[in-house]
Amino acid sequence: xxxxxxxxxxxxxxxxKYYTDGEWKKSASxxxxxxxxxxxxxxxxxxxxxxQEEVNKVIESSKIAQKQWAKTPLWKRxxxxxxxxxxxxxxxxxxxxxxxxxxxxxxxxxxxEVVRSGDLISYCAExxxxxxxxxxxxxxxxxxxxxxTKYCLTSKIPLGVVLAIPPFNYPVNLAVSKxxxxxxxxxxxxxxxxxxxxxxxxxxxxCFHLAGFPTGLISCVTGKGSEIGDFLTMHxxxxxISFTGGDTGIAISKKAGMVPLQMELGxxxxxxxxEDADLDLVAANIIKGxxxxxxxxCTAVKVILVxxxxxxxxxxxxNARVAKLxxxxxxxxxxxxPVVSESSANFIEGLAKDAKEKGATFCQEYKxxxxxxxxxxxxxxxxxMRIAWEEPFGPILxxxxxxxxxxxxxxxxxxxxxxxxxxFTKDINKAILISDAMETGTxxxxxxxxxxxxxxxxxxxxDSGIGSQGITNSINMMTKIKSTVxxxxxxxxxxx
Ligand code: NAP
Numbered sequence: 171x172x173x174x175x176x177x178x179x180x181x182x183x184x185x186x187k188y189y190t191d192g193e194w195k196k197s198a199s200x201x202x203x204x205x206x207x208x209x210x211x212x213x214x215x216x217x218x219x220x221x222q223e224e225v226n227k228v229i230e231s232s233k234i235a236q237k238q239w240a241k242t243p244l245w246k247r248x249x250x251x252x253x254x255x256x257x258x259x260x261x262x263x264x265x266x267x268x269x270x271x272x273x274x275x276x277x278x279x280x281x282x283e284v285v286r287s288g289d290l291i292s293y294c295a296e297x298x299x300x301x302x303x304x305x306x307x308x309x310x311x312x313x314x315x316x317x318x319t320k321y322c323l324t325s326k327i328p329l330g331v332v333l334a335i336p337p338f339n340y341p342v343n344l345a346v347s348k349x350x351x352x353x354x355x356x357x358x359x360x361x362x363x364x365x366x367x368x369x370x371x372x373x374x375x376x377c378f379h380l381a382g383f384p385t386g387l388i389s390c391v392t393g394k395g396s397e398i399g400d401f402l403t404m405h406x407x408x409x410x411i412s413f414t415g416g417d418t419g420i421a422i423s424k425k426a427g428m429v430p431l432q433m434e435l436g437x438x439x440x441x442x443x444x445e446d447a448d449l450d451l452v453a454a455n456i457i458k459g460x461x462x463x464x465x466x467x468c469t470a471v472k473v474i475l476v477x478x479x480x481x482x483x484x485x486x487x488x489n490a491r492v493a494k495l496x497x498x499x500x501x502x503x504x505x506x507x508p509v510v511s512e513s514s515a516n517f518i519e520g521l522a523k524d525a526k527e528k529g530a531t532f533c534q535e536y537k538x539x540x541x542x543x544x545x546x547x548x549x550x551x552x553x554x555m556r557i558a559w560e561e562p563f564g565p566i567l568x569x570x571x572x573x574x575x576x577x578x579x580x581x582x583x584x585x586x587x588x589x590x591x592x593x594f595t596k597d598i599n600k601a602i603l604i605s606d607a608m609e610t611g612t613x614x615x616x617x618x619x620x621x622x623x624x625x626x627x628x629x630x631x632x633d634s635g636i637g638s639q640g641i642t643n644s645i646n647m648m649t650k651i652k653s654t655v656x657x658x659x660x661x662x663x664x665x666x
Pocket of ligand 1 (some may be wrong): 335336337338339340362363364365366393394395396398399400403414415416417418419422434435436437467468469561563589630634635
């Protein structure tokens with residue numbers, strides 16, 4: 171159970187503590203933030219509302235710890251990460267329980283998230299040992315006008331203090347996708363977890379504590395993003411920000427100082443379906459891509475662009491599968507569970523109402539109880555409807571009928587997002603041409619968009635992000651190149 175057994179140190183009374191200097195502490199604010207269970211809509215847990223002074227102290231300790239960590243041999247850093255991964259997997263049950271209660275993630279998927287996170291940490295350790303263990307050797311005479319008098323040695327050095335801010339939908343996985351690369355590269359890390367998902371993150375951080383990482387190297391400050399977020403992201407002690415979330419990321423990128431930014435933001439992933447597509451395969455992928463975790467995924471299919479000639483057949487196949495989705499609480503492993511908050515449910519409802527008023531065809535009856543919204547396919551959606559462009563982050567999915575491939579590409583590229591997209595066709599030549607024309611960070615051919623496997627590059631164009639994730643890219647992003655140039659008194663040619 172959450173907060174018991176090896177985790178008993180992380181809670182006092184009914185409030186979970188924050189983590190700094192290798193210890194679990196209560197905030198001097200005396201205030202806490204409630205985490206509302208999306209299913210019961212009552213307070214499930216409470217976390218500390220950390221103060222600005224506490225943030226200052228955390229970053230100070232983080233700076234000191236990083237200096238020592240950067241001198242720790244790479245193999246030793248990797249060893250500790252492997253240990254943390256094993257401890258995390260060993261304690262998957264209580265962490266998954268938190269995910270069920272905090273974000274209403276189906277029970278089995280919650281366990282999968284924790285196990286995948288352990289694997290991600292181990293992969294970071296292995297990849298780090300490989301890519302950080304080598305640098306470059308350059309000679310000067312390849313550039314015009316130079317003799318071979320300069321030898322340049324490059325290596326990758328850490329940035330310092332990395333601030334990690336993940337979103338609610340994969341709080342553990344998207345936290346470790348920042349923590350693993352940061353630590354193996356020799357940085358220290360300050361985590362600000364999402365409020366919904368904070369308790370799962372605190373348990374995850376305790377697994378790093380149990381693994382024996384040096385004091386101060388990892389910290390976790392809790393509190394509402396709207397209250398401590400700006401203070402953290404604009405803090406002069408922070409040397410890198412890795413953020414995943416919604417439009418908040420755009421605001422952060424405008425306010426942050428001159429530090430490297432890794433931003434993974436929203437998406438409106440299009441699914442383009444051509445006449446020759448295998449419609450059963452498409453329907454299965456639309457269900458998986460559009461409705462898993464109730465559509466609360468950055469890479470969820472968020473608009474279907476289907477050729478008119480096969481639209482009726484596809485809609486029928488998708489509807490047959492929607493009818494089989496199990497709707498209910500996450501504890502029962504339902505396919506569709508309550509969305510994260512009442513405001514989120516209200517937003518989704520607003521999009522459905524707007525589409526109704528403008529004439530979309532509702533393939534199912536709109537139904538909502540509390541935060542639970544039944545899956546809904548909206549056919550005959552037109553570009554003047556909000557749902558054609560906005561990210562619902564819920565179980566409602568628009569279908570736009572198109573008369574040409576160009577129309578589909580045009581709709582995809584007119585979006586301010588550019589995360590992923592997918593194409594269904596048996597013609598690989600057409601698929602490649604369409605993929606090249608789509609302004610998105612990734613295009614999947616004959617499968618729904620997806621963020622994994624976690625070592626694949628993952629990036630968004632336009633308002634969907636800055637930089638690229640994926641384990642290798644994240645490690646590289648959290649380092650800087652350092653050069654040392656040896657200047658020789660006279661040209662020296664190997665074997666010359
Ligand atoms: P969000 O509202 O942007 O919140 C993300 C994180 O930012 C949370 O930890 C939040 O803390 C924090 N935050 C809020 N205000 C802040 C501020 N002023 N400064 C710093 N941090 C602040 O996003 P969300 O609702 O959790 O997640 C859904 C969004 O994430 C969707 O748009 C989805 O597409 C996107 N997403 C993108 C990816 C990707 O890789 N591209 C992956 C997953 C999700 P609090 O919870 O305390 O407010």
